Amino acid sequence: MAVFNRVESPRLTQDAIYSEVIQAGDGWMRVLKPGQVLRIVDLEGNQAADTLFYDAENPEDHYSAVATIAGQSNIYLSTGSVLRAESGKALLEIVADTCGRHDTVGGSCSAQSNTVRYSHDKLSMHNCRDTFMLQLAQRESGAYTKRDLAPNINFFMNVPVTPDGGLKFDDGVSAPGCYVEVQSLGSSMVLISNCPQLNNPCNAYNPTPIQVLIWEK
Numbered sequence: 659m660a661v662f663n664r665v666e667s668p669r670l671t672q673d674a675i676y677s678e679v680i681q682a683g684d685g686w687m688r689v690l691k692p693g694q695v696l697r698i699v700d701l702e703g704n705q706a707a708d709t710l711f712y713d714a715e716n717p718e719d720h721y722s723a724v725a726t727i728a729g730q731s732n733i734y735l736s737t738g739s740v741l742r743a744e745s746g747k748a749l750l751e752i753v754a755d756t757c758g759r760h761d762t763v764g765g766s767c768s769a770q771s772n773t774v775r776y777s778h779d780k781l782s783m784h785n786c787r788d789t790f791m792l793q794l795a796q797r798e799s800g801a802y803t804k805r806d807l808a809p810n811i812n813f814f815m816n817v818p819v820t821p822d823g824g825l826k827f828d829d830g831v832s833a834p835g836c837y838v839e840v841q842s843l844g845s846s847m848v849l850i851s852n853c854p855q856l857n858n859p860c861n862a863y864n865p866t867p868i869q870v871l872i873w874e875k
């Protein structure tokens with residue numbers, strides 16, 4: 659069940675080779691080289707960072723929630739979780755985590771889910787799927803398309819599974835400054851949508867910025 663595996667990072671922010679703040683509603687896409695570590699910081703707490711990973715050498719092989727969950731026999735992600743691709747290949751490993759638990763079954767918000775979960779007039783509201791699509795469209799290579807959008811990880815988001823197997827969007831478990839770190843085992847593409855959602859108690863109806871930092875191996 660829910661084991662919070664909180665582990666602090668030995669990495670110092672001044673040693674990072676890259677740092678950027680991603681505003682709520684914005685996306686980010688970048689390759690991690692083998693061994694590089696990416697930290698995602700929940701700057702103000704209880705934000706959802708919707709994230710997908712790909713084998714950068716073979717973009718068709720995207721993150722798989724099913725392979726990841728089956729591989730570790732746990733539906734929540736935390737320190738020690740190996741993030742696997744559809745083929746079963748280990749793409750990255752969570753090497754530090756001060757939040758302690760992350761969702762990988764809730765998926766990302768979309769225009770469609772906004773109408774189903776909230777109301778029909780939410781159809782036009784900005785959502786993570788649109789942010790993912792925009793990021794993919796902006797890549798000149800054309801290597802990534804709509805078909806490559808798979809069920810994602812929601813870092814920092816609290817989606818408890820109830821005893822009868824339902825899903826519940828709940829008040830967040832993260833806090834200002836909480837972070838998670840993933841180390842890339844090979845060459846991995848990272849795709850993030852910093853969720854713009856205004857209708858969900860997970861982020862207290864208030865989407866906020868996140869920060870991304872990268873360290874060399």
Ligand SMILES: [Zn+2]
Pocket residue numbers: 706708766767768785786787853854855
């Ligand atoms: Zn979202």
